[in-house]
Amino acid sequence: MSHRIVRRIRRADADVVRTLGAQGVATIHEAQGRTGLMRPYMRPIYPAARIAASAVTVSCQPGDNLMIHAAIEVCQPGDALVVAPTSESTDGMFGELLATSCRAHGILGLIIEAGVRDSADLTAMDFPVWAKAISAQGTVKASAGSVNVDVVCAGAFVRPGDVIIGDQDGVVVVRREAAAEVARLGAARIEKEEKSRRRLHAGELGVDFYGLRAKLAELGVEYVDEETEM
Amino acid sequence: MSHRIVRRIRRADADVVRTLGAQGVATIHEAQGRTGLMRPYMRPIYPAARIAASAVTVSCQPGDNLMIHAAIEVCQPGDALVVAPTSESTDGMFGELLATSCRAHGILGLIIEAGVRDSADLTAMDFPVWAKAISAQGTVKASAGSVNVDVVCAGAFVRPGDVIIGDQDGVVVVRREAAAEVARLGAARIEKEEKSRRRLHAGELGVDFYGLRAKLAELGVEYVDEETEM
């Protein structure tokens, strides 16, 4: 139960991470059986934010960014910081200076179940962040925590090296060891959806297309031509 | 109390719907005596979203979009889907494939007291949606519900065929049978506001313009030149 910083973690294959990033959060979430999604209060700080990266996890005291500084040292290009404070807070634990440091080390972005500040600067830098609040409230650098340990962030369990995908729909976590398989399932899903899209675009109805008429009948849903007064 | 899909509903006159759309939510809400407004947690998923349409209502299990598919079949061009799950949920019950299907049938947009996904795609398509959350969490197609029955959506009572107007200020419902009268009252209000705007723009004060000085005096509000220490 002591605090520790783990220097080396295993990461998913870079091509797989890239593929998952192109598939997007909704597709991946479906592809892996609707697991790994963070709670919907995790929002990107600007609309165009997108990320696909390997997670370097940070467990820390809320309102204290000491461990975020410590985490940057063990990151590699292509990583994202996943910061999980030990209790609820909206303090702005990360800002433009930390983003500058991240960028200097190839860190792609930040997922934090707390607040961030300098949000206009982060947007101008195109440094993608998913957070639960925007707040100028600053932090101390005083409390112990851990880097690259298992964390729960916004309701999702994240292991160091897991793949993190974020876009406008939120953030999803893919287990490192399942990443290639999920990417394959995601590709299959995209292909299938492309066919659905063409048929729906042509005007075919979902109730026919997905064979739902029988389901509706079985559930006892009746069709009536016009509502009559009760 | 059985579940049913009502095929034919009466709709308001298309010109009236268009007029209401041009007037906007705040004006209409005032024009009809400050009624029919949905709760402010219903937000457009992109800033430019606007809609004026006839409501096809959907009552369904949260996390289940079977009845949305069923509803599309009974829509006409110019309709909007108004989806009211039977209990609270933020699941993403609607995404880009359903929007593609909606568009193929002339459906103008979606009002949903739940979540939506593929929000970047919906924005790119300019398919307007007002929702209470954005979430990649997908849904099943398994539970009975009803289409074109009375529903309560985000605190507003909606009947099939009612006019739905949505913009940056939220969503307002106009009773179908009152639509023409509300449009007339809205037009009068806009004309009156244009006069107010000119006078206020010219520097006239609201306290003079609206005759509020007497009110302030009657309420016992005192003017003092400078605050003295208590």
Next chain:
Amino acid sequence: MSHRIVRRIRRADADVVRTLGAQGVATIHEAQGRTGLMRPYMRPIYPAARIAASAVTVSCQPGDNLMIHAAIEVCQPGDALVVAPTSESTDGMFGELLATSCRAHGILGLIIEAGVRDSADLTAMDFPVWAKAISAQGTVKASAGSVNVDVVCAGAFVRPGDVIIGDQDGVVVVRREAAAEVARLGAARIEKEEKSRRRLHAGELGVDFYGLRAKLAELGVEYVDEETEM
């Protein structure tokens, strides 16, 4: 305890206000010892909103904008309205007509712990507003309140004439009499941060730069090369 409108207040020096505006909320909040920040639910209604102004405060009944009208008369160019209803509400107490009136009198923007409406118009006018909700729900003009008295707005204590700075990170209040000193401290902070930025940009680590290695050791945080299975 009677309601009153105070006509004359002292304001901070205009150059100091301008300087504070250029420094931004996060810097100022730090410069004055992390005080004066409003709660993070106060959000700008459009991303580019920025303000630096002297506060004319309004204490009023929620859902009643009589006192906002009264407040405009005692404003000077360069002021901002800070509206604090006496209990919680999301009603849209301010809209485009009031903004037109404000602008005619040189009022720079609005901070309101309630809702606003006509948000698309306010955005088009570039009239900056920080609010807790957007809602078309209109208001009456019926209840007594006060102008230029001490108020608590979104958790921050505001005195008439205090300097209000707002940007994407939220809203911070600077005591009028401390404004020049805070601006000086803010400038020092910006200078110091510029140096930090250059070093971090060059790849120096925060743990070295801020001397945090000793802190980590003192706190008992251990470095391990690789996680071993528990």
Next chain:
Amino acid sequence: MSHRIVRRIRRADADVVRTLGAQGVATIHEAQGRTGLMRPYMRPIYPAARIAASAVTVSCQPGDNLMIHAAIEVCQPGDALVVAPTSESTDGMFGELLATSCRAHGILGLIIEAGVRDSADLTAMDFPVWAKAISAQGTVKASAGSVNVDVVCAGAFVRPGDVIIGDQDGVVVVRREAAAEVARLGAARIEKEEKSRRRLHAGELGVDFYGLRAKLAELGVEYVDEETEM
């Protein structure tokens, strides 16, 4: 769209109301097809609160209890007030004096989508209230509203004369004209549940009792003896 007070409403049969009250909220909600439930933020102000009554509805300005006073006059013994402000508020619109007046007229309790005060007194009086907040914040008596019109209260549509049942599980609304039928279905449900209770109490499993083993198999849920490491 004018404001009005409707003096006479139809009510459900008193015996039916009493029967529904004995069945409780969860049973009734099931019996009528899971409709009519208010949102779960409506909580009783003390644990023993229970009510079964005919609704006298009040639509009013938040923070204004004028129409509650007006409503008391048109109530009969056995009624409950159902108060729906036109926008969100937590103000304490009802207290011990109003409860004293209600009791003098045989009014059984209060359902209010806002706050109440004097909660200790209301508890001591055993005057049951379901509210969304407890707040000492008082109100004015200044704005028009309506009594005995259709309202939406906490997400449920309520017509004057509908039956209101409240207990520890929340509040449910039964359409007046459906009350007898719902009471009959509720009684059947209670009888059926009593049988289930006996069998479950005796140790029979729900998976057997409700025939769920086939369902689990059909859904592809596998049984494994022990988790093996992934």
Next chain:
Amino acid sequence: MSHRIVRRIRRADADVVRTLGAQGVATIHEAQGRTGLMRPYMRPIYPAARIAASAVTVSCQPGDNLMIHAAIEVCQPGDALVVAPTSESTDGMFGELLATSCRAHGILGLIIEAGVRDSADLTAMDFPVWAKAISAQGTVKASAGSVNVDVVCAGAFVRPGDVIIGDQDGVVVVRREAAAEVARLGAARIEKEEKSRRRLHAGELGVDFYGLRAKLAELGVEYVDEETEM
């Protein structure tokens, strides 16, 4: 702007504090013009909690109770701690050991805009607490703060030595220098309410008693005997 602990504060007269305590939160809030009420999310941790005391204020880092310990030393019997963290938190900053220490020094209770723990023990001790959460999450003793400075707690401005009254309806703050006058106004209000209570108990209607019939007519509220179908 440095942190400080102020040893001596002025307090209101003990008899006045006692009188205010007997009057209760709702009465006092009315008596002083509906000011000074904390937000309704401040709830007593057990139903019978009541307090009337002089405020010793604490401004501190969330999740850090160092300054609470420091505050106890400067308290006198009859005081209450009013703790306002500088940003939002639900951490349990106070528990049974601190309550034991408080009681040893005659401190009557706690108002805290954060969490508390050991809630069952605090209840057993009858040590009254108003808080925004109950949470076992512990705290550090590491950050500077201040004692007996002006604070904003749950939306209310509190000065050291102000009178704090708490009961089931929430918490209200009375300015120390206004306490005697507020107690006098509260007593008058109670007397007046006793008369109202007798008349309402006897069945007199509020619309007659408060003279509201004219108001209703003036506002255009119409009486109709029965609702006719629209």
Next chain:
Amino acid sequence: MSHRIVRRIRRADADVVRTLGAQGVATIHEAQGRTGLMRPYMRPIYPAARIAASAVTVSCQPGDNLMIHAAIEVCQPGDALVVAPTSESTDGMFGELLATSCRAHGILGLIIEAGVRDSADLTAMDFPVWAKAISAQGTVKASAGSVNVDVVCAGAFVRPGDVIIGDQDGVVVVRREAAAEVARLGAARIEKEEKSRRRLHAGELGVDFYGLRAKLAELGVEYVDEETEM
């Protein structure tokens, strides 16, 4: 990623579980380094609720209690159900019939990140439940899920067989393999606290007792006798 029900799990020693239950949530949370606490919105449905049990975990669709039924079969006396729906919901997924079934099988209580119903009956049975809502909203028995897999419940990571302790302060999870060690650390903590309690009860100050005077000085907190006007 398929759904599965794991029949056999390892559990902690029954004596250790009992010891942890006697220590309580706050003590255990401290003893294990402030980890494993569920979010504070998880509240007991009645004040006297207490539990110490081995976790049988359930991952399920919100609003669907099929998997709860399936889980009961694999429970042993002394277990608690820990139910984690895959997305947010307040539906009442558990009621008195399920509690009757649980009791027949020796299951001690329920932790559920959703709603429960029949709360008065559950209280009367003294069947302890920690939930995020009370709601009569019933559920279907239609969707696949898993039993005895790793879940995230209310922000805490729970493995099958972990020890769950719940009381008035919330819910904490102890890793099965760490249970004995945590119980030992908890006992040490209780002993130490008993000494602190005696000294604090005798009037010794925390600032002396915990040696905080040096800390305050080091942090630059100044003592002043009386506040002078700024």
